[in-house]
Amino acid sequence: SQQGEEDPQALSIQEGENATMNCSYKTSINNLQWYRQNSGRGLVHLILIRSNEREKHSGRLRVTLDTSKKSSSLLITASRAADTASYFCATGTQGAQKLVFGQGTRLTINP
């Protein structure tokens, strides 16, 4: 079963706009990660935020984590056509070997 719920399931915006995706999860976590997947192929790691962090930046990406609400958001600023992909949040828990993924958000950037 999936740990998280992602919202929205699909998002379509114009190039240059910002895209925000949200992820909620159910259990206590050690870290939360965001991955990108192009056209049903392999996943690419984007960013990791630990449970004791509230915000993290990497280039055009900004991730927030609210452990009290068990939720995270991924913001992509100044979107580009190449950002078109599916985005997944994944949670890691202390001592567990697995990542537990949400169902993903399908992002489409229109030129």
Next chain:
Amino acid sequence: ETGVTQSPTHLIKTRGQQVTLRCSSQSGHNTVSWYQQALGQGPQFIFQYYREEENGRGNFPPRFSGLQFPNYSSELNVNALELDDSALYLCASSPRGWETQYFGPGTRLLVL
């Protein structure tokens, strides 16, 4: 590119058959995890191998089995294939205890 490779890229099997999928981990990574991703869903953890031993398993039946070799490459074997086994199978490698996993391109399996 992560340096994780998988073979084959695509595979078609019939119900009841057996299949073996292969994964070569990124250099220096001694832990390999396998995930199943059904169409339109997020990946689901099958199991993980570390130093040739299973090191955690998800909610998959015993007909899903695996191996890890001394060079850290890995195989996923699925017996008695069912239609619902049709999915993208992803392999991911990492150093032991590393939180981030590095995924291969996947093998797309279709069971008819």
